[in-house]
Each structure stands twice: as C-alpha cells, then as structure tokens.
Amino acid sequence: MSIISQFFPSSGGGGGNETPTGILIPADGIPVEILGFSGSGGGGTSAGGPSYQGYGGSGAVMHATNYFVQPGCTVPITIGAGGANAGCPCGQGSQGGTTSFNYPVLPISVIGGGGGAGLDSGIPFMRHGCPGGTGGGSTRHYSTIIQGESDAGDGFYFNKINEYSSSYYSSGCSSCACAWSAVTKVSDAEMETTPWGCRGGFPGRPGKNTCAPPGYLSSCGCGGGATENASCWPYMNPACTSPVTCRKDLNYKYYCSSISGTMTDYTGPGQWGQSTTNAGCAGGLIIKWATAFGASPPTGFPGGTDISPATPGYYTYCFASTGSIELP
Numbered sequence: 356m357s358i359i360s361q362f363f364p365s366s367g368g369g370g371g372n373e374t375p376t377g378i379l380i381p382a383d384g385i386p387v388e389i390l391g392f393s394g395s396g397g398g399g400t401s402a403g404g405p406s407y408q409g410y411g412g413s414g415a416v417m418h419a420t421n422y423f424v425q426p427g428c429t430v431p432i433t434i435g436a437g438g439a440n441a442g443c444p445c446g447q448g449s450q451g452g453t454t455s456f457n458y459p460v461l462p463i464s465v466i467g468g469g470g471g472a473g474l475d476s477g478i479p480f481m482r483h484g485c486p487g488g489t490g491g492g493s494t495r496h497y498s499t500i501i502q503g504e505s506d507a508g509d510g511f512y513f514n515k516i517n518e519y520s521s522s523y524y525s526s527g528c529s530s531c532a533c534a535w536s537a538v539t540k541v542s543d544a545e546m547e548t549t550p551w552g553c554r555g556g557f558p559g560r561p562g563k564n565t566c567a568p569p570g571y572l573s574s575c576g577c578g579g580g581a582t583e584n585a586s587c588w589p590y591m592n593p594a595c596t597s598p599v600t601c602r603k604d605l606n607y608k609y610y611c612s613s614i615s616g617t618m619t620d621y622t623g624p625g626q627w628g629q630s631t632t633n634a635g636c637a638g639g640l641i642i643k644w645a646t647a648f649g650a651s652p653p654t655g656f657p658g659g660t661d662i663s664p665a666t667p668g669y670y671t672y673c674f675a676s677t678g679s680i681e682l683p
Contacts, residue, residue, distance in 0.1 A: 387423070387642055393435040395411050395629060398410055398632035398634070399470065409494040410577045412484070415465040415581055415628075416555040427683075428458070432680060434452075436635075438468070453467060454638040466487060469489065470485040471484055490557070493506060506561055512554035516558060555610060557580055582607065643670060656672045660675075
C-alpha cells in the first residue's frame with residue numbers, strides 16, 4: 356500500500372504527484388464515481404395464501420459523483436443481502452441489508468428496503484409494511500374484518516414524494532380491460548441530495564379494502580422504490596359484476612445509470628435490489644475512475660469484477676458481493 360505523503364508532500368502547491376501519464380492527482384485524492392444499492396426487503400406472508408403478501412421495499416440507491424479517495428488506499432465494501440421472506444415473527448418480510456463504501460474519511464451507505472406486510476384475518480395489524488431505506492408494501496384482504504386503508508413502510512432518503520390529486524386511476528367498467536382515466540400530479544419526487552451526490556429511498560404505497568357488494572374492491576400497495584413512490588399493486592372485486600369500479604395506480608420508474616457502459620435499470624426485474632413478494636434481492640456496487648490515474652492492482656478488488664472493457668476511458672469494478680477495492 357502506498358504512503359499518502361508520497362503523493363501529497365507537505366510543501367508546495369495544491370496537488371500531489373503526477374501519474375505516469377502526466378495527470379496531476381488532486382490534493383483531495385482520485386475522483387471516483389460510485390453507484391450502490393442496498394438489499395431489498397423480503398415479502399410478507401399470510402395464512403390466506405400468497406395473494407395476500409405485501410411487497411418488500413426495493414434496494415435504496417446511493418450515487419456519488421463528487422467523491423475522492425486517496426491513492427493507494429484499500430477500502431472495504433459491504434453489499435447488502437436481500438431480506439428473508441416472512442422473516443419477522445408476525446409474518447412481515449425481513450429488512451434488506453445495508454450496502455456501504457467504508458472509506459474512513461467519508462463513509463457512505465444506504466440501509467436495506469423494509470419488509471412487506473404479512474396478513475392473518477385474526478391479526479389485522481400485520482397488513483402494514485415495515486420502514487427501511489425504502490418502505491415495505493402493505494397488503495389487503497377480501498374481508499369485512501379489515502376494511503379500510505393499510506399503511507406502507509416509510510423510506511429514509513427523499514426530499515419530496517410524488518403526490519397526485521387522486522391515488523388511483525378509476526373508471527366504471529364491466530371488466531379490467533378498460534381505459535383508465537387520468538390523474539393530476541401535484542408534486543414530483545425528489546431524492547435526497549448530499550455534498551457528494553444523492554441517495555434515493557421512498558415510502559411504499561398504502562393498500563385499500565372497500566366494501567362494494569357483492570364483493571370488495573382491494574388494492575395492495577407495492578414497496579417503495581429507489582427513484583419515486585408511484586407504484587401500486589391493483590386488485591379487483593372478486594365478484595366482478597357490471598358495473599364495477601376498476602382501480603389501478605401509476606407505475607414507478609426504476610433507477611437508471613450508464614456507469615457500467617450501458618444504460619441499465621438497476622432496480623428493475625432481475626436486477627439489484629428488485630422489489631418482490633418472496634425473498635428480497637441482494638444489492639451491489641460499482642466504482643469507476645479515469646484511466647489516467649491507473650488501474651487497481653490485479654489482486655486489488657476481491658469480491659469484484661473488472662468490467663473496464665465496457666467503459667472506455669475508465670477503470671470500472673463491479674461488486675455483487677462484499678469485498679474491497681484498492682486504489683492505484
């Protein structure tokens with residue numbers, strides 16, 4: 356490991372040594388970009404079957420775009436695991452694990468998504484989602500026992516949430532194959548901003564259960580997202596007779612970035628930190644810096660994969676499991 360004083364002598368101006376290519380290393384270190392996601396929360400469960408499970412919250416995001424690490428430092432990286440399905444005593448999903456970049460000068464992290472709600476008709480409080488980096492989703496039941504609205508878990512990393520004039524699209528129809536009416540957006544979602552970049556983790560959505568003889572109109576709130584809080588899991592009256600009101604909410608956007616060389620939906624289906632009714636998905640982390648500063652040593656990124664060929668002009672390392680990164 357290099358000695359920091361070799362790069363930043365006590366005398367002289369505002370910079371350190373030059374790289375072999377003649378690039379001056381700034382006094383505060385090598386500028387790096389870091390994109391990380393925590394583990395998503397586990398889905399809930401219930402005696403009523405899988406259709407009553409609440410979604411776990413997706414992995415929360417941290418995206419550092421104004422961040423510097425001293426040359427030669429080895430930085431531990433922790434990748435959050437997905438939460439267990441129904442891992443809590445009352446059937447809620449377990450919270451996902453924390454993902455962190457453990458640079459001691461300025462450690463950054465995001466905690467895992469909250470667990471989704473479980474449900475039992477005899478224990479109505481189980482229909483509420485759990486808080487986390489993103490909030491776990493609520494659930495619902497076709498039953499007069501627990502009518503009304505169930506709460507979803509709160510998220511921790513946002514300045515504003517999406518708000519609408521109505522929570523739902525709605526339209527009178529005789530089946531679910533109908534046109535949805537528009538709703539008016541009142542405010543746009545805003546992620547939490549920091550001096551080094553941003554973090555995102557939004558609340559889940561509440562669920563509703565409304566008596567509408569001869570059945571019930573029910574909606575199950577999805578877990579929160581890393582970018583906004585606009586998603587919902589829609590359900591219909593089980594005795595769907597004409598006319599009946601259909602309800603469907605807006606879909607949220609996944610967190611997108613081209614840090615790995617192509618634009619990717621990192622919290623979308625099959626990706627890091629995806630929201631699910633089963634066990635949560637593990638998170639991940641990518642770090643990259645300009646090639647002028649040099650590569651990490653061949654054994655300098657245990658737990659990671661060198662994906663630099665996909666990012667011309669940058670050395671880029673992808674971590675799907677806990678490890679560390681050594682700066683050049």
